[in-house]
Each structure stands twice: as C-alpha cells, then as structure tokens.
Amino acid sequence: MFPQPPEITEFFGAFLAYSEIMEKSHMFGKFPLHWDVTACRLVLDLDFSRDYKVLIRLGTFFIAFTIPGIGILLRSLSNKLGFFSHFKDSVPQDVIALYAVAFVVFLGIFALFSPILFIWKIYTEDEIERSFVMFQRLSRVRPKHENGIQISTKLIKVANFVVQCYANAPLILAAMCIPFNLDPLYYIMTEMQFVPDNLPNLLLRTVLFVISCTEACRLVAIAICLLLCGINLGKREMFMWGNIARRSNLRGHSLYRQISILYTIRRGPVTIILSFVVIVGFIAEVI
Structure with a gap:
C-alpha cells in the first residue's frame, strides 16, 4: 500500500483495508464502488x-445461486399454502430455512x-467530501492526544x-456447503436428472458456488466498512468537538450551533435511508 496522509488513513481507514485485501485479490478484483488510489477517495464508477x-x-x-434459491423457496411456499398444484419437493426443510435466512440477509444488504x-x-459523494474537510480542520487544530486517533486505530x-x-469466506463456505449438498445447484441438477456428485459436476458446483459467494461476501464487507466509517466519523467528530467546547463556554456555544446545522443537513437523507431499511426489514419479517 502506498503511504497515505494521516487524515486519509484515519478517515478512510476501513476502505483502505477493503482495497488492500479484497480489491487486490484475484478472486474479488474491482467493484463499481471502489477505492480510487489516485484520488484517495471512494468512487462509484x-x-x-x-x-x-x-x-x-x-x-x-x-444464475447459479439467487434464481435457483428463490425458485426453491417459492416452490416450498406454494406447496405449503396450496396456491397451485403440489410440486415435487425433495429439498430438506432445514435447507429451505437456510435459504430463507440467506434471502433475508440479501434483502438487508x-x-x-x-x-x-x-x-x-x-x-453521498458531496457529504463524504464535506465531512472529510471538517474532519481535516478539526484534526489540525487539536493535538494528537486530543483528536481521538485511538478511535480510528x-x-x-x-x-x-x-x-x-x-x-476467505467464499472458500470456507464452499468447503462447508458443497460436501453437505447445501448449494441450490445440487437440487437443480438432481431434478434435471444429472448426477451432482460426480467429479465434473462437483467441480462445476464448487466453482460456481465460490464465484457466487465472492460478490455476496464483498457486499457484506463493503456494508460493514460503510458502517465502521460512519461510526469512526461520528465518534471522532464528537470527541474533538467535546474537547474544543470544554476550552471555552462561548466557543462551545458557537460550536454546538454549527453541529446542529451540520446534523440538520444530514438528517434528511439519513432519514430516507433508515426508512427504506425499516420498510425492507418489515417486509422480510413478514416473509
């Protein structure tokens, strides 16, 4: 990794970790939402x-994971509710439950x-830049022991x-799921009267399962990095603002007015995002 300015490392540290580990991996590679090494920013291309x-x-x-998995879930749901004629269902109930959990997780992501x-x-892009500029200003006016660097570390x-x-999760999941026939392709091949356990089909199932899991695991990793970045920003801002406010009551009063303005600007989009998350969560809970 090329050496980055301290503010870049402290603010975007989670995405630097993602870039260094996942984006440079041959198994994962780049994604439309990725770290731009030249601009030192998270970009959407x-x-x-x-x-x-x-x-x-x-x-x-x-093709190999989502559609077959949803098809199995819909078939099981149809058999239970009797919407259509009874379909032959050879998938164990615990596997169906596992697919349902995976589907809910996918909806959450x-x-x-x-x-x-x-x-x-x-x-989002402008807000990240605006927050980074404020983060830089706060970091430069506070001594190292008062800017909360330990939080970012x-x-x-x-x-x-x-x-x-x-x-490492795709390979681990493949090692856990393929031997126990937990992948959707096993049941699709069985219904198509292929032999899913012979060597060529076993290799095909393994490769497709690993490829499918790479993007799912990447999305989870990016989501966690976004969350960690937000936590880092919020905690560092409050830590440095608190130290500044304690220096002077007048300065603290002025500072809290600026904080209220900043969080008023952030409130609208964050409310929309949280509302959407709650709605999808409610739908997933009903399902």
Missing part, C-alpha cells in the same frame, strides 16, 4: 467496459446499499479483521 469481470461474477451469482448508491452523485483493526474474514 458504473462504466463496466473497463472491467467486465464483475458482470460475470454478478451474473453467476444470480440491498436495503442498505440501494439508497446510498441511488443518491451517490446528488448527496481500533476501528481500522476491526475493519482489517472483518474484511480478511470475508475475503
């Missing part, structure tokens, strides 16, 4: 012509990501550990 491999991985995820991406150009360690875990 939807020009897939520069790197089509992510489309292949996403396509594999939907979608609920977190989609609002952020939809408003990236009109709000701990969260960066957490980010490194989490991203490393999810970088």
